[in-house]
């Protein structure tokens with residue numbers, strides 16, 4: 001994986017979400033690069049913790065937005081977020097257990113998961129927001 005550059009196709013058109021997605025991807029990029037360039041140095045744990053916090057911040061605000069606009073598929077979308085939350089928790093636990101468990105491949109997998117989620121599921125939310133009947 002080269003530089004993780006934002007692809008305009010991932011934009012949903014909802015500004016708050018797009019801003020957070022860009023930030024989130026930048027965060028993943030930083031973690032992947034840190035691992036590639038220096039391996040797990042003494043800052044690596046805090047990079048991971050920051051990433052995990054940012055994932056949570058983003059999911060919560062996206063869920064709040066879905067509630068606010070009455071997105072009909074909220075339950076399923078939240079369940080998908082919960083799956084990612086569990087993976088991120090597992091990542092931190094793995095790191096605590098043995099930092100060797102946190103591999104480039106694992107981080108790359110999570111990054112790709114996120115990109116897929118953005119381009120499929122989050123796009124649906126944005127489409128709903130754009131086309132919903134205004135009360």
Ligand SMILES: [Fe+2]
Nearest residue numbers: 062117121122
């Ligand atoms: Fe989402």
Ligand SMILES: [Fe+2]
Nearest residue numbers: 021062118122
């Ligand atoms: Fe999202």
